[in-house]
Amino acid sequence: MADKIKDAKIIFVVGGPGSGKGTQCEKVVAKYGYTHLSSGDLLRAEVASGSERGKTLQAIMQKGELVPLDTVLDMIKDAMIAKVDVSKGFLIDGYPREVKQGEEFEKKIGAPCLLLYIDAKGETMVKRLMKRGETSGRSDDNEETIKKRLDLYYKATEPVIAFYSSRGIVRKIDSELPVDEVFGHVAKAIDGLK
Ligand SMILES: Nc1ncnc2c1ncn2[C@H]1C[C@H](O)[C@@H](COP(=O)(O)OP(=O)(O)O)O1
Numbered sequence: 001m002a003d004k005i006k007d008a009k010i011i012f013v014v015g016g017p018g019s020g021k022g023t024q025c026e027k028v029v030a031k032y033g034y035t036h037l038s039s040g041d042l043l044r045a046e047v048a049s050g051s052e053r054g055k056t057l058q059a060i061m062q063k064g065e066l067v068p069l070d071t072v073l074d075m076i077k078d079a080m081i082a083k084v085d086v087s088k089g090f091l092i093d094g095y096p097r098e099v100k101q102g103e104e105f106e107k108k109i110g111a112p113c114l115l116l117y118i119d120a121k122g123e124t125m126v127k128r129l130m131k132r133g134e135t136s137g138r139s140d141d142n143e144e145t146i147k148k149r150l151d152l153y154y155k156a157t158e159p160v161i162a163f164y165s166s167r168g169i170v171r172k173i174d175s176e177l178p179v180d181e182v183f184g185h186v187a188k189a190i191d192g193l194k
């Protein structure tokens with residue numbers, strides 16, 4: 001099973017909160033049949049289940065902080081194992097959030113063949129998240145938590161991009177453009193994979 005996952009195409013989708021990761025991943029799923037795993041969605045599902053673990057997670061996410069590394073990684077791995085026979089590849093959305101998470105992922109699961117860096121300006125991300133917050137029901141889509149999430153993104157996650165750039169697998173995508181144009185660039189990056 002572990003070998004099968006190693007042979008699957010793994011794409012990291014990295015970008016700030018509200019940059020458009022989820023939006024682009026949905027379109028990749030529709031066009032390429034990849035499996036989309038959003039670490040945030042997996043964690044929110046755990047919260048919604050009402051489990052003890054979910055309650056602890058909820059408190060951390062509400063503060064805009066990162067949940068323990070092993071928790072997220074186990075959830076991603078379980079979700080990948082469940083899909084490995086029917087999936088052409090995996091979009092790992094919102095992970096790694098810090099360099100250490102990337103290193104652990106590679107130890108326990110496998111190496112990414114591509115990192116899509118979904119790039120938007122800070123002010124754009126705030127605007128999109130405030131708008132999303134009107135309907136998302138996400139308790140972290142409020143002004144105070146958004147600011148903390150952005151700070152953490154710049155501090156912890158941007159180094160992830162530098163880390164993988166040195167391997168030559170980063171494709172920077174301008175996410176200020178309209179959704180379909182952004183997707184044009186995403187598709188080009190995926191078509192370039194062997
Ligand atoms: N290129 C784009 N132009 C305009 N709005 C966009 C956009 N990409 C995403 N959005 C909107 C959709 C959502 O309401 C909000 C956040 O997008 P998202 O895909 O949920 O971001 P993320 O998953 O990176 O947090 O911004």
Ligand SMILES: [Mg+2]
Nearest residue numbers: 021022038040
């Ligand atoms: Mg998302």
